Amino acid sequence: MTTPLDRYAAQYVQFEDERTRPIRDLLAAVPNTPIHTAIDIGCGPGNSTEVLIARAPDATVHGIDASADMIDAARKRLPDLRFDVADISTWDDPGGYDLILANAVLQWVPAHDTLFPSLVGRLASGGHLAVQMPDNLDEPAHRLMREVAAAGPWTDKLKSAARTERFDGRYYYALLSPLCSRVDVWRTTYYHPLRGGADAVVEWFKGSALRPFLAALDDGEQRAFLARYRDAIAGPDGYPALGDGTVLLPFPRLFIVATRK
Numbered sequence: 110m111t112t113p114l115d116r117y118a119a120q121y122v123q124f125e126d127e128r129t130r131p132i133r134d135l136l137a138a139v140p141n142t143p144i145h146t147a148i149d150i151g152c153g154p155g156n157s158t159e160v161l162i163a164r165a166p167d168a169t170v171h172g173i174d175a176s177a178d179m180i181d182a183a184r185k186r187l188p189d190l191r192f193d194v195a196d197i198s199t200w201d202d203p204g205g206y207d208l209i210l211a212n213a214v215l216q217w218v219p220a221h222d223t224l225f226p227s228l229v230g231r232l233a234s235g236g237h238l239a240v241q242m243p244d245n246l247d248e249p250a251h252r253l254m255r256e257v258a259a260a261g262p263w264t265d266k267l268k269s270a271a272r273t274e275r276f277d278g279r280y281y282y283a284l285l286s287p288l289c290s291r292v293d294v295w296r297t298t299y300y301h302p303l304r305g306g307a308d309a310v311v312e313w314f315k316g317s318a319l320r321p322f323l324a325a326l327d328d329g330e331q332r333a334f335l336a337r338y339r340d341a342i343a344g345p346d347g348y349p350a351l352g353d354g355t356v357l358l359p360f361p362r363l364f365i366v367a368t369r370k
Contacts, residue, residue, distance in 0.1 A: 124313055125156055127301045131362050132157045132212050135241045136164040138293060138366050142235060144168045144207045150197055150228075151175075151214025155183030158190065161210050168207065173200065174214075198224070204231025209238050213317070213362075216242045219273045222284065229288045232369040238285075243317075244296060244363040246275055249348060250314055253341040258322055261337065263330050270321040281365050291368040298361040306350040307343035310358060311335060 144165035149158045152172030162170055171191040174180050183192045197211075197218050209228055218224055228238050245251060251272075258267040278294040285292045303309035315323070319338075323331050341347055348356045 123316065124301070124303075127299070128213070129156050129160065130299065131241050131297070131364075132160045132210075134297065135212065135239050135364050135366070136160055136210070138364070139164065139208065139237050139239050140291070140366075140368060142207070142237075146170075146206050146233075147208040147210065148172065148202075148206055149210045149212070150200070151211055151217075152183050152192060153179050153212075153214075155186035155190075155192070157210060157212045158183060158187060158192075161208075162187075162190075165208060173197070202231060205233050206231060207233055207236045209236070211238070211240045213241055213243060215240055216272060216275070221274075221276060221281075225281065225284055226288060229285065229367060229369050234369060235290075236369050238365070238367045238369070240365040240367075242363050244275070244361045245359075246272060248359065248361070249346060250310065250342070250358075251318060253347055254314070254318060254322065254338060257334060257337045257341060261334065263326055263334060266325045266330075267322055270325055272318075278363060278365075281363075285365070285367045288369065289367045290370045291366075293364075293366040295364050296361060297364065298359055301358040301360055303356045303358050304354065306354050306356050307339050307348065310342045310348055310356055311339050313358065 145168055147161055147165050147168045147170045149161050149170070149172040152158050152174050155172065158170065158172045172183055173193050173195040174183070175194065175196045177194050180192045180194050197214065209232060215221070215224065232238060258264065258270060278296060282292050282294050303313065305312065322334065326334060348358060350356050
């Protein structure tokens with residue numbers, strides 16, 4: 110049986126260009142102040158860390174991720190940097206960072222009401238928390254995922270596979286404003302052309318949202334689940350392909366840049 114945190118680095122980087130663009134957009138919005146120390150929490154295979162280094166070339170930078178597979182990939186990619194296996198929800202670090210980057214990871218971590226203030230508390234005065242999270246739980250990809258999970262012989266196994274509670278920009282602005290001198294929140298929808306049709310959509314989400322669903326299933330159940338999901342994605346309620354076989358995948362994302370007082 111696969112696990113939700115192992116052997117996903119190769120799957121994730123199949124769409125590295127598309128996954129990296131939001132990181133560039135996020136870090137471009139960080140105020141131009143001196144960055145001496147920075148950390149990439151949920152660094153994945155190191156693609157986000159590379160963008161962080163480009164943004165803060167003189168900073169001491171390191172990364173953490175809960176997946177040993179991702180950390181191995183990041184160490185190979187950036188051998189001169191320090192990468193550690195760590196769970197953000199239990200991460201014990203005194204902080205003092207000028208920049209904390211959290212790209213496409215905090216949607217997996219519960220208790221945002223305490224998590225986000227805790228992260229701000231690990232910033233130096235004037236330091237920045239830069240967060241990007243997928244905001245696509247209402248999109249067909251996720252809706253069909255939940256429908257397939259609820260309609261098969263695996264229903265009981267997948268009851269705990271749901272994503273942590275999601276909030277809108279207003280929530281995060283109200284949460285962070287008392288702690289920060291500046292809170293910038295915005296939402297962007299990217300449209301990714303995937304030339305493999307429904308199969309490409311499935312491959313995309315195998316590297317992210319499908320992980321907890323597949324981790325709970327044995328090999329045979331995984332194959333059956335993916336076959337049903339692929340058929341649903343190709344159907345009229347999913348992402349019908351264009352004439353040349355391309356699927357245009359809409360992907361909304363929520364961005365937050367908060368500067369500690």
